[in-house]
Amino acid sequence: MSTRERLIDATRELLWERGYSATSPRDILDRADVGQGSMYHHFSGKAALALAVIEGNRDAMISAGEDTLGGSGTAFERISGYLLRDRDALKGCKMGRLTEDSEVMENDALRQPVHETLLWYRERLTALLEEGQRDGEFRASFVPADVAAAIVATLQGGYVLAKADNSVAPYSAAIAGVLELLAAQRVDSGS
Amino acid sequence: MSTRERLIDATRELLWERGYSATSPRDILDRADVGQGSMYHHFSGKAALALAVIEGNRDAMISAGEDTLGGSGTAFERISGYLLRDRDALKGCKMGRLTEDSEVMENDALRQPVHETLLWYRERLTALLEEGQRDGEFRASFVPADVAAAIVATLQGGYVLAKADNSVAPYSAAIAGVLELLAAQRVDSGS
DNA sequence: GTCTATAATTGGATAGAC
DNA sequence: GTCTATCCAATTATAGAC
Numbered sequence: 001m002s003t004r005e006r007l008i009d010a011t012r013e014l015l016w017e018r019g020y021s022a023t024s025p026r027d028i029l030d031r032a033d034v035g036q037g038s039m040y041h042h043f044s045g046k047a048a049l050a051l052a053v054i055e056g057n058r059d060a061m062i063s064a065g066e067d068t069l070g071g072s073g074t075a076f077e078r079i080s081g082y083l084l085r086d087r088d089a090l091k092g093c094k095m096g097r098l099t100e101d102s103e104v105m106e107n108d109a110l111r112q113p114v115h116e117t118l119l120w121y122r123e124r125l126t127a128l129l130e131e132g133q134r135d136g137e138f139r140a141s142f143v144p145a146d147v148a149a150a151i152v153a154t155l156q157g158g159y160v161l162a163k164a165d166n167s168v169a170p171y172s173a174a175i176a177g178v179l180e181l182l183a184a185q186r187v188d189s190g191s
Numbered sequence: 192m193s194t195r196e197r198l199i200d201a202t203r204e205l206l207w208e209r210g211y212s213a214t215s216p217r218d219i220l221d222r223a224d225v226g227q228g229s230m231y232h233h234f235s236g237k238a239a240l241a242l243a244v245i246e247g248n249r250d251a252m253i254s255a256g257e258d259t260l261g262g263s264g265t266a267f268e269r270i271s272g273y274l275l276r277d278r279d280a281l282k283g284c285k286m287g288r289l290t291e292d293s294e295v296m297e298n299d300a301l302r303q304p305v306h307e308t309l310l311w312y313r314e315r316l317t318a319l320l321e322e323g324q325r326d327g328e329f330r331a332s333f334v335p336a337d338v339a340a341a342i343v344a345t346l347q348g349g350y351v352l353a354k355a356d357n358s359v360a361p362y363s364a365a366i367a368g369v370l371e372l373l374a375a376q377r378v379d380s381g382s
Numbered sequence: 383g384t385c386t387a388t389a390a391t392t393g394g395a396t397a398g399a400c
Numbered sequence: 401g402t403c404t405a406t407c408c409a410a411t412t413a414t415a416g417a418c
Contacts (some may be wrong), residue, residue: 022292027344037396038403100288150345153345225384227386237411
């Protein structure tokens with residue numbers, strides 16, 4: 001693995017674990033086992049390195065999302081597959097956590113890929129819910145864009161609850177809760 | 192207002208705006224318009240000052256929650272009143288944001304009041320949803336503790352979406368979405 | 383109780399050897 | 401391309417005057 005790749009990987013891990021502000025160049029160099037000069041040879045500084053990482057995360061997350069949400073099965077099956085995907089809830093979302101990092105939110109270049117990722121998920125879920133309503137799978141009694149936002153928010157908020165509780169239990173409960181409510185929207189749900 | 196109170200207020204604002212790690216003693220002293228020595232006279236350091244603030248936030252948030260969730264009206268009315276309460280979504284939750292601050296989560300004393308606050312809300316909403324099911328207001332087709340976690344998570348995640356979008360729109364959509372799903376659980380909802 | 387001065391450490395970046 | 405040495409500012413805390 002190249003020095004550049006080692007820098008990217010170390011930064012990716014640290015941004016996930018501690019965020020941007022709390023990650024120092026020294027932390028990155030120690031974890032990548034690289035000298036001071038190498039980082040400033042490959043990148044103009046900490047912000048440029050972080051930007052490369054965050055843009056890579058955006059691409060990977062959108063790709064993974066399309067694999068799950070654009071797969072086969074009913075809309076409900078695809079959404080529940082997405083929500084129940086195996087995750088380390090105590091680590092949280094590598095994108096979502098950056099929204100609580102002021103330094104990231106105040107830097108338009110860094111905020112942009114975070115924005116694009118979460119927007120993509122809301123839009124993709126909106127399209128899937130609309131499809132479900134059109135096909136008669138779901139009742140027409142909810143607004144797809146609203147429920148899409150609620151689904152993404154439940155995931156993001158589930159991580160918040162897990163971290164506060166130092167336990168995955170409230171994350172799992174939140175996911176289960178939104179699925180129970182969504183299941184009741186299926187026309188064959190018997191309600 | 193006493194020097195001590197000014198220190199507390201300045202710290203409360205800064206913890207909400209930037210979190211704990213990104214707030215320096217100097218930031219606090221500047222905003223409180225207090226000299227270096229005063230802070231170390233009233234508190235043992237930054238952590239002790241933050242603890243006083245976070246515990247105060249916990250007490251205020253639980254008190255405000257009981258006012259709304261323990262008020263009059265049906266369970267649905269009280270929950271929608273809580274969710275639709277006027278909030279500055281771009282500022283987010285002063286407690287929730289601390290869960291993304293590693294320094295806070297790794298300090299048990301600081302994490303404890305954050306945990307207690309979010310736990311209290313989940314438990315209070317669970318009790319309210321159970322009450323609604325017992326009274327025949329809600330169907331028995333959902334697990335109260337799951338939906339309670341989903342409601343709190345939607346709020347917390349709604350703030351994440353708002354910050355990423357630099358707009359309150361996705362926050363409002365997420366709240367609307369969870370309310371649309373919950374409304375369908377009312378026995379007189381016609382679904 | 384509050385102030386200014388200062389210390390020790392870390393954060394982020396640069397210089398220049400190899 | 402990578403390294404070590406170094407620089408300047410900011411962070412957190414202490415000392416000691418008033």
